[in-house]
Amino acid sequence: GIQVEQSPPDLILQEGANSTLRCNFSDSVNNLQWFHQNPWGQLINLFYIPSGTKQNGRLSATTVATERYSLLYISSSQTTDSGVYFCAVKGAATGRRALTFGSGTRLQVQP
Amino acid sequence: NAGVTQTPKFQVLKTGQSMTLQCAQDMNHEYMSWYRQDPGMGLRLIHYSVGAGITDQGEVPNGYNVSRSTTEDFPLRLLSAAPSQTSVYFCASSYSPVAGGKETQYFGPGTRLLVL
Numbered sequence: 001g002i003q004v005e006q007s008p009p010d011l012i013l014q015e016g017a018n019s020t021l022r023c024n025f026s027d028s029v030n031n032l033q034w035f036h037q038n039p040w041g042q043l044i045n046l047f048y049i050p051s052g053t054k055q056n057g058r059l060s061a062t063t064v065a066t067e068r069y070s071l072l073y074i075s076s077s078q079t080t081d082s083g084v085y086f087c088a089v090k091g092a093a094t095g096r097r098a099l100t101f102g103s104g105t106r107l108q109v110q111p
Numbered sequence: 112n113a114g115v116t117q118t119p120k121f122q123v124l125k126t127g128q129s130m131t132l133q134c135a136q137d138m139n140h141e142y143m144s145w146y147r148q149d150p151g152m153g154l155r156l157i158h159y160s161v162g163a164g165i166t167d168q169g170e171v172p173n174g175y176n177v178s179r180s181t182t183e184d185f186p187l188r189l190l191s192a193a194p195s196q197t198s199v200y201f202c203a204s205s206y207s208p209v210a211g212g213k214e215t216q217y218f219g220p221g222t223r224l225l226v227l
Contacts, residue, residue, distance in 0.1 A: 001170075031214050043201065043218040044210060086153060086218070097207075098144045098159040098169060099216060 002027045002091035004102035005026050012108045013077050021072040021105045023087030031090035034072050039084045046072070046085075056089065077109045112137050115219035117202050123225045124192040132187040134202030134221050141207040141218045142214075143185040145167070145177065147198040148221075154201060160185055161207060199223050 003026040013019055025032075034046040047054050047061040049070065054061055058077075063070040074081055084106050088099040118133045136143065141162050146154035146169075156169030160179040174196060176188040185204075191197060202219040 013198050033214075033216060035216075035218075041199065041221055043203075045215050045217065048215045088154075090214075097142065097167075098156050099203075100156070101146075101153040 001090060001101050002029070003099055004087055004089055005024050006085075006102035006104060007088055009103070010106045010108075012110065015077060015079060015105045015109055015111050017077050018073070018075045019077060019107070021074070021085050021107075023070040023072070023089075023102055025068050025070075025087075025089050027068070028092040029065065029068075029089040030092040031099065032070055034061055034070070035086045035088065036083055037086065037104070039092050043086075074107075077107075079111055082107055082109045112189045114138065115202055115204055115217050116166065117200075117219035117222050119222060121223045123227065124189075125227055126190050126193060130189050132189075132200055132202075132224075134187065134219060135183050136204040136217070137183065138204060138217070139182060140204035140217075142205045143179065144203045144216075145175070145185070145187045146201045146203065147171065148201060149198050157187065157200075184196065187219070194226050197224060197226045
C-alpha cells in the first residue's frame, strides 16, 4: 500500500517562531489532509489539500502532487499549536477508499 | 449538528470479553471508518464502509467485526478482547467523491479501551 513519511518526528519551538512540517508519500494521491491532534487527543482537520496551496490564518499548506510531497507551515507559533500533526492520504491507484496516516510530527511550543 | 459521536468514552474489559463500540454521525456522510491509535504512533485503519451495507477491511482487521445497516451508525465489535487491543479507537466520517462532496474527514472524540 501507499507509504506516508513525516518529518521531523519531533519539534520544539519558542513561541513566535515559524516552522515547516513535511509529508512525503510513495504514490499518486487523490486526497491529502492535514490534521492536528491536541494534547487532549481530539483530531481536528486543518486542510483538505490534494494539490495546490491553501491558507487559514497562521497556517498554510502546499501540496506538490507531481513530486509527492506536502508541506505545512506554521507561522508565529503559539502554545496552543502544541500537539501532533498528521498527514493522511488516499492513493489514487489503490482500491482502498480510506485514508492512510503518517506517524506524525510532535510539536511542542514553549512560552 | 452533533458531528461524529462515540460511546463509551472509556472502557475496561477482561481478556475474552466482548463489547461493541458505538459510532454515529448526523452529517449524512457515506464514508465511515474505524482507526486505532497506539502510544506514540499514527492511526491505523481497522475497517471502513463506503455506504450502508458495504464494509471492507483495513490494515489491522483481525479481532474486529463491523456492520453498516444505516447511513448514520457504524459499530465496531470486539469478539474476544485481548490485551493487544488496548488502544484508543477513533471513528471518522466523510462525504464520498462520487457524491460530489468534499472528502474532508471528521473524527469522533475517541474511545479509550483497556484490556486486562
